[in-house]
Amino acid sequence: MGGDKKNTGIATVKTKKRNGSIRSIFMHADGVDWLLMAFSFIGSLGDEFSMPLVLYVSSSLMNNIGLASSTGADYFQHSINKNAVVLLYVACGSFVTCFFEGYCWTRTGERQAARMRARSLKAVLRQDVGYFDLHVTSISEVIISVTNDALVIQDVLSEKMVMYNGAQGGTVFVVGAAIAFGGLALGAGLSNLKYFSEACSAGESVMEVLKRIPEIDSDNMEGEILEREGVYGEVEFQHIEFAYPSRPDSIILEDFSLRIPAGKTVAVVGGSGSGKSTVISLLQRFYDPLGGEILLDGVVIQKLQLEWVRSQMGLVSQEPALFATTIKENILFGKEDATVEEVVETAKASNAHIFISQLPQGYDTQVGERGVQMSGGQKQRIAIARAIIKKPRILLLDEATSALDSESERVVQEALDKAFVGRTTIMIAHRLSTIRNANVIGIGLTP
Structure with missing residues (x-):
């Protein structure tokens, strides 16, 4: 096929960095x-406050032990029991708050993830095939590292407070431990910020797909519907020109015309890459x-x-796509x-049936994953049943029979037949041997 290359009007998709939001x-x-x-948030706060409370009570215990000789046995025993x-x-x-924190976060995470998967799958299946030819996804990553030296601070505070200010041992221990645990918790928390960044970026990618309305929209219910009695099945290609979105400079069909009368069988024969499957x-x-039109x-x-146009067509391909469920399904x-009778x-x-x-x-x-439990001929006959x-x-x-x-x-x-x-x-x-019963045979499709 010759002729000048025309402007396809197909833009090149460029990868861009997404800055997502919470x-x-x-x-x-x-x-x-x-x-x-x-x-979950309330449970998280309660969980985090449990450690300072434990340290505070431990401080009282240590101070009571240190003052045992001066307070008397009865007061000491009472203090120990109270603490x-x-x-x-x-x-x-802590048990209650940890339960709320773990259960509620896990439950809402599962609910939102399931809802996201369902909506994303529906949105992806809604897209036209050209979208998959061109789409490129990029997820940016932000890495944050924090270093803490809380133990050194603890040693310094212990020497300033004990030697020079006469502080009680339990109080000094708790202050140092609180600083150490606080520093470690802060470091661990800040290191997880990268997951928020990744989640925001991924969320923006999902939102982009959910909001995208394809040019060929399978969810669009607008358009004419021919009355069932008036559908004859006559198909006509008039001066078609086509190039795939991923290869806009490679013209697959140019000035292609074909008329298929209703009820007739037309075979299209040609070499690989000649545009036969493109017609379908x-x-x-x-x-x-x-x-063209x-x-x-x-x-x-x-x-x-x-949706109505596609409902009028049944497709049987070279490698039928069977799902990992039963033959009936x-x-x-x-x-x-x-109904079962129709099946x-x-x-x-x-x-x-035999x-x-x-x-x-x-x-x-069960047919197995991709129909692995069935032979090639059995898979094709199941695919034919599904198509008709x-x-x-x-x-x-x-x-349909080449493999x-x-x-x-x-x-x-x-x-x-x-x-x-x-x-x-x-x-x-x-x-040609596979199409000997065709009414019309078109030979010579070339790229």
Whole structure:
């Protein structure tokens, strides 16, 4: 394909440093989370105050021991008992505050993290494919280090206070210990500031994705919907020009035109990188062409509701994406409200019912991660069932049998031949042998 290169109008994405805010960390918190965080904060304060209280009581104990000879045995015993009871109360209070601190922080963290994962996944799935081609994420890190020499201070204070001011030993010990523990706590606390910086930066990244509205928005319910009786499945590509967002200077399709009559099977054959799969991606509106128009039953697909357009199409790719759940659940991904009878009927139509019935657990058999428990032919037949259970008017096959052996290919091809009936079908293939039943074969797509 020749011709001058046109301006694609696609901007280059540059990595930028994000300076997040504390607000972005808690943007997924609801009323319950704020209440939990309030209890957590109160518990944290109580937990931190427990150590000074223990030191204060310990100081009284030490001072009482030091003054035992001058106060008498009864007063000494009373003081010891009193301070022991106070320590018991401090321990009980510390237990309660530590429980609130640990439980409430953990609970609200789990709630907000789960909510963030769900919203982020939904926002990411909403994005157009071009976003994934271009998107680059950068998370900046801030490292803060603090050094404390509290023990030296403790020695100096002990010598100024004991030798020259006549301070009691318990008081001196507690002052020195408080300074040491305070310095260590301050150092440990300041070293954790980097996590706040990282969380703020990550929160800004998440917020950016949540707020981004893609040009091809699957959540946009605007657009026309053709009446079901009026959907014939005629597809037409008119003078299409296209380049991928990640490679704007490499024109994949230029002045590409193709008309596919309703109910017919059209095969597109060509070498790797010639733009065959791009035709399917454009028809599903994963991308929009830079020039030209794509029509469904004479209506430009950009004017139609995106969710409805995709609901009219069923896709079977070279490597089907099966999820780590049961066969029935994998088929139901094509139509979530389908009945068990519809699942079985669709499995029969895709030549999958016999092998499924022979499995010990039948339709409740786990397929494993990415369908590892199934053979290639079995995975393809499950994928065909998932594609046709919603009764699409257009069937898209992207190298559906190229990765199978000859026997599996024969069985899958029989299932595909059944699926062709009454549907507009676009087949992408390398080999002519796999498309011998096509009504029209287009050969020679080149980059």
